[in-house]
Amino acid sequence: MSKQKLSLQEQLLKSGLVSSAKAKNIKSDKYKQEQLKRNNNIAVVDEAKELVQKALAEKVERDRELNLQIKQQEQQKELLAQIKQLIDLNKQPQDADGFAYNFTDENKVKTLYVSETMRDSIIKGRLAIVKLANKYEVVAADVAHKISQRDAASVIVYYEQGAETADTKDDPYAAFEVPDDLMW
DSSP states (O other): OOOOOOOHHHHHHHHTSSOHHHHHHHHHHHHHHHHHHHHHOOOOOOHHHHHHHHHHHHHHHHHHHHHHHHHHHHHHHHHHHHHHHHHHHHOOOOOTTSEEEEEEETTEEEEEEEOHHHHHHHHHTSEEEEEETTEEEEEEHHHHHHHHHHOGGGEEEOOOTTOOOHHHHSOTTTTSOOOTTOOO
């Protein structure tokens, strides 16, 4: 017994998925499109091609956005690496037996033990406290300025030198100086 190969249309008719009237309509529509194409040289709109082109355009747009995100992540990693390098190369040694210097970070009081000269330098703006991966380090003011240009959130304590406000000039209690070395 030799099996006869049936076309897709015949297979669908035989299985009952498509009615014969619907098959005839599809066949006549296709024939009409062929005639229009041949006689008038009119390009018949092919929905499948349009869908493919639309899908390709969407894919290109998604790829472009993904590449942009990846590029931004790489730039962020590069900035963090620069900050880490600046801190590692310029950090000042801390003194575990030194004075406790209290400061706030994210509304929490933190303590760093530094020598008395370092504490005075921090207060006068020659040194600053920076944060890297939940660890605090003391660096020079110019290094802190470079770090703040890359990521301002990394600089925790930095008193700029000569930064007097208008309030301090008009303050009636300016003659009564509060000592900076007040220990709690």
